[in-house]
Amino acid sequence: MTAFSLEPAQLAWCAELRTLAAERLHPLADKGEPGHVNRALVAELGSLGLLGRLFTSGALDLCLMRESLAYACTEAETALALQGLGAHPVHAYGTEAQRARWLPLVTAGTAIAAFALSEPGAGSDAAALELRAEAEAETDASQAGRSSDAPAPTVDTSLTAAPDGPARWRLTGEKCWISNAPEADFYTVFARTTPGAGARGVTAFLVPADRPGLTGRGLDMLSPHPIGALDFDAVPVTADDVLGEADRGFRVAMGTLNLFRPSVGAFAVGMAQAALDATLAHTAGRDAFGGKLRDLQAVSHQVAEMALRTEAARLMVHAAASAYDAADPDVPRRSAMAKLLATETAQYVVDTAVQLHGARALQRGHLLEHLYREVRAPRIYEGASEVQRGIIAKELYARQEAR
Template sequence: MTAFSLEPAQLAWCAELRALAAERLHPLADKGEPGHVNRALVAELGSLGLLGRLFTSGALDLCLMRESLAYACTEAETALALQGLGAHPVHAYGTEAQRAHWLPRVTAGTAIAAFALSEPGAGSDAAALELRAEADASRGGRSSDPSQGGRFAGTPSLTAAPDGPARWRLTGGKCWISNAPEADFYTVFARTTPDAGARGVTAFLVPADRPRLTGRGLDMLSPHPIGVLDFDAVPVTAGDVLGEVDRGFRVAMGTLNLFRPSVGAFAVGMAQAALDATLAHTAGRDAFGGKLRDLQAVSHQVAEMALRTEAARLMVHAAASAYDADAPDVPRRSAMAKLLATETAQYVVDTAVQLHGARALQRGHLLEHLYREVRAPRIYEGASEVQRGIIAKELYARQEAR
């Protein structure tokens, strides 16, 4: 199969996903409380087997899932994506014990995962992280009494206390973390070696009920929770490490290289929904003695929307196929796919709103919803400016290697 066409079975699966999203997931999304984890929706994703596919499918299948769900229910798409983003490091880099404990719960939708990389002063730059993982002088001498816990101390525990004496204490903060402070565990990136840049970062699996881990939600333009995490000498052990000590940058980039094209797929799904709504509206709307579509200015805008959406889709598919083929240029392709698709979706949704007029700004209208949803993907998992930097760096590195 090439990167530029889909098999009939894949197309049929996408149609099935769109139907499931509209019929079974969208009603649950409507019942959710904005700014909070919709556990019923996540559980339904699990019962449909979609969360399990996060760990058994390739990058292209992940993109097809995200685009199809986004077309009919952005909340379901985001819930699925956040489970994958938070738990992929456990799947790809975790120990047998870590995988056995958490992945069945994630795939069933009974445990909520989160990816805790961003910091107030570092954004998504893993090399600039300041959350400290300091060696524990007493090696377990501090109390792990739950009464010393914070925000999460009263929540039902899905895990035990640290397995053995603490080797490090996490001190510092994370910010703009999706699913915080309501997740059940976090993939946390912390600095284990000072002044070592990307080489001194370690990834840890930190359950939410660890002592001295607290969090609070942020009031943001988002249907799912986004919050701050505060670490006050939170104990972590050697058994909490994901991958290798001081090699957490590899865990972060390996996860982002997989998920960046699928962020593009999410954007393409929103763009396609906006385009289809615009086609229906302009074909049926009477204006100036004819249909809105009869105006050349309108029809040319619709053509441009379709052109950009399809171009973005093809680049997303190409990047995902490159990832699945273990191609050497995955970082560049992933960055290009996310950049083009998210910027395209912003243009397409904005143009759709303009062609619909004031009705598109009414609460509850599809385009009002998409207009709010489409902005954030240009920032998270590396803003558009970060993607341009990655692309340029990869291009110059390849030029110098010739």
């Protein structure tokens, strides 16, 4: 198998996933409440064994799952992807105790995971995040015996051990635009443990949703999937909650995003293919100007362009995923290219499909009306298109300078 062709078994598996999505997952998605976690849908993904594959399969398999599910049920695709995004840091960087506690529940679909990186002032610029992780021992000592008008001392918040045990911090600040918030059961949270250190001073924490001081609220967004904001009011965490190493959390974030960015592209390709197939059926059957819509060159050439761009995006997604599975050092550039091309392509294809369908595609409940709302967000989350271009350029110049 190469990045440019799939084996018969893979093609059969994709067809099976599309059937499962249409027959078993879509009915559950229809019963869900927009903007809220659909736990019945997540549980069904678990019972089908799809959530378990998030931790046993490679990047290409993840892309095939996401494209196939997106083709028939975007809600199921999103539910699966969010479980993977939130739990992958636990799988890849967590301790044995962390993995044993949470991964079986995620795999079964009985615990909801979330990836909490973005903030009101640090979306695309993730290294600028401001959620503070203040060392508890130092903070407590600074409060004792200090008058209210005395200036606060400078606190070194990195790896300070409390007298009675491991390092402890208090998380204070806000996260925003977090998928599955505020209904998740645990969050992978990125917080600043060393002020002024940029990406080098961030730590990843596994934070259960029932920690005192952690609250949240849902946000009313264009896309119907659950997304919200989180408020941290001195939320306690310890060294036992750290994912990876203290002050090395940005590595956890980027490692996760390098895996999931090509599969965001796969999600986009699935939506583009659904829009293309709907357009083929519509233009072949629609009477217009004494013939069928497909007989008009202005229409048929647009359909050809839709197909061309969709297939090109699919190939780049498969190539990027295969590079990840092969541990290619060029993964950041390839992942960025795949996400960029595929999400921009899907926007074009869905928009063109709406245009060729006419007013019927704008009616609530029409497939294209649904896809039109879904397709916009992937160009922003997990790194906006502009960020992907920046990554690509940075990697290209780094290679050029290394020669």
